Amino acid sequence: MTDDHSMNHHNSAEQQIDDVAVKRYFDSTRGGTASTVSMMAHEHNLPACAAEYRLHKEIRTISDWLDSVCDSGRVLDVGCGAGTWTEIFAGRYKTVTGIEQSSSMLKAAIERTAHIPNIKILGGDARHGLPEGPFDMIFLGGLCMYMNDSDVIALLRFLKNRLIEGGTIILRESTVHQGISLSQGEYQAVYRSVNRYRQLFDRVGLFRMEVRRNYGYTNLVTAEELVTLRRRWLPFLPGNSTTLGSLTWWALRLTAPITFWVLPQILSQLNIPWPGLQNHFFRLRIVK
Ligand SMILES: C[S@@+](CC[C@H](N)C(=O)[O-])C[C@H]1O[C@@H](n2cnc3c(N)ncnc32)[C@H](O)[C@@H]1O
Numbered sequence: 236m237t238d239d240h241s242m243n244h245h246n247s248a249e250q251q252i253d254d255v256a257v258k259r260y261f262d263s264t265r266g267g268t269a270s271t272v273s274m275m276a277h278e279h280n281l282p283a284c285a286a287e288y289r290l291h292k293e294i295r296t297i298s299d300w301l302d303s304v305c306d307s308g309r310v311l312d313v314g315c316g317a318g319t320w321t322e323i324f325a326g327r328y329k330t331v332t333g334i335e336q337s338s339s340m341l342k343a344a345i346e347r348t349a350h351i352p353n354i355k356i357l358g359g360d361a362r363h364g365l366p367e368g369p370f371d372m373i374f375l376g377g378l379c380m381y382m383n384d385s386d387v388i389a390l391l392r393f394l395k396n397r398l399i400e401g402g403t404i405i406l407r408e409s410t411v412h413q414g415i416s417l418s419q420g421e422y423q424a425v426y427r428s429v430n431r432y433r434q435l436f437d438r439v440g441l442f443r444m445e446v447r448r449n450y451g452y453t454n455l456v457t458a459e460e461l462v463t464l465r466r467r468w469l470p471f472l473p474g475n476s477t478t479l480g481s482l483t484w485w486a487l488r489l490t491a492p493i494t495f496w497v498l499p500q501i502l503s504q505l506n507i508p509w510p511g512l513q514n515h516f517f518r519l520r521i522v523k
Contacts, residue, residue, distance in 0.1 A: 256423045257381045261316075261337035268317075268343075279462040280480025285455055288488075290319065292451030293407070297516050300405060304328060308371035311397070313361045313390075314378035318344030318354075324374070325354045332370075336360045362386055368397035375406045380424045384435060391439040395521065404442075404519040407449060408432065412508040429515055442519040448503075452514035454495045458484050460510045 308328040312321045315333030317340055324331040325348070333356045335341045341358045348354040357366065373394050379387045394404055411426045418424040429446055436442045461483050466474045473479065487494045502509055
């Protein structure tokens with residue numbers, strides 16, 4: 236999500252998230268489909284292939300982490316949304332269980348995966364009940380950003396006990412460069428820096444953490460930021476235009492070597508925080 240949702244800087248994420256608002260947001264697909272809302276790619280009129288591009292790049296980013304889980308592995312996908320990753324895991328591992336609290340996401344995930352025999356989708360709040368396991372890999376794709384610190388810590392402690400020895404937890408979270416930013420109102424989220432996540436994981440204890448920047452997400456957010464800028468500075472153009480959204484996406488794609496590869500690297504080297512939101516993958520493994 237970009238600056239369509241006001242972001243405020245805070246020192247602590249404690250009790251800043253309204254859980255009811257989070258559930259309400261994901262219960263409504265607000266003009267998108269459950270899949271695009273699940274991928275957070277529904278508010279900028281970008282074509283469906285933009286979300287697919289992000290997803291393929293994300294899979295490439297962590298492909299060695301995914302390869303390191305054995306084919307006979309049991310996977311838990313917490314906050315599985317419309318089941319995009321659940322389906323991917325089902326093609327690679329023996330069994331996958333998805334858990335999701337929003338009724339519209341749950342319905343979409345069940346419909347999407349109904350024909351896949353090694354997937355089980357469960358409804359419910361992950362903080363109040365999880366399948367027993369044990370699991371070889373647990374995936375949290377954009378989940379902790381909707382939770383207060385205390386919930387993240389409690390959930391991770393819980394999940395740690397559901398891992399096999401040598402098992403991994405992979406998280407994908409939107410992040411900020413420093414400290415914490417909050418999105419409040421209809422769309423509630425807490426954007427923590429990588430360091431903040433490191434501190435939270437330290438409080439859970441016994442985890443070894445690896446982190447990777449998610450450039451697939453950066454590419455999508457770059458397109459979203461351009462749409463937002465166009466809406467702000469060229470108000471005489473139609474604000475909600477799929478044609479303009481597609482043009483923005485394809486202009487970026489055609490110049491990808493510069494816009495998607497060189498530019499983000501240069502901005503990162505120069506410590507320039509644009510786009511404001513980043514995204515990272517974290518791999519947690521229990522320290523022996
Ligand atoms: C940004 S979406 C990501 C969906 C999916 N993991 C993906 O990567 O496509 C976050 C999902 O987490 C779900 N969620 C948030 N809090 C939850 C909780 N406490 N228990 C279960 N699901 C939750 C939301 O309903 C939403 O579907």
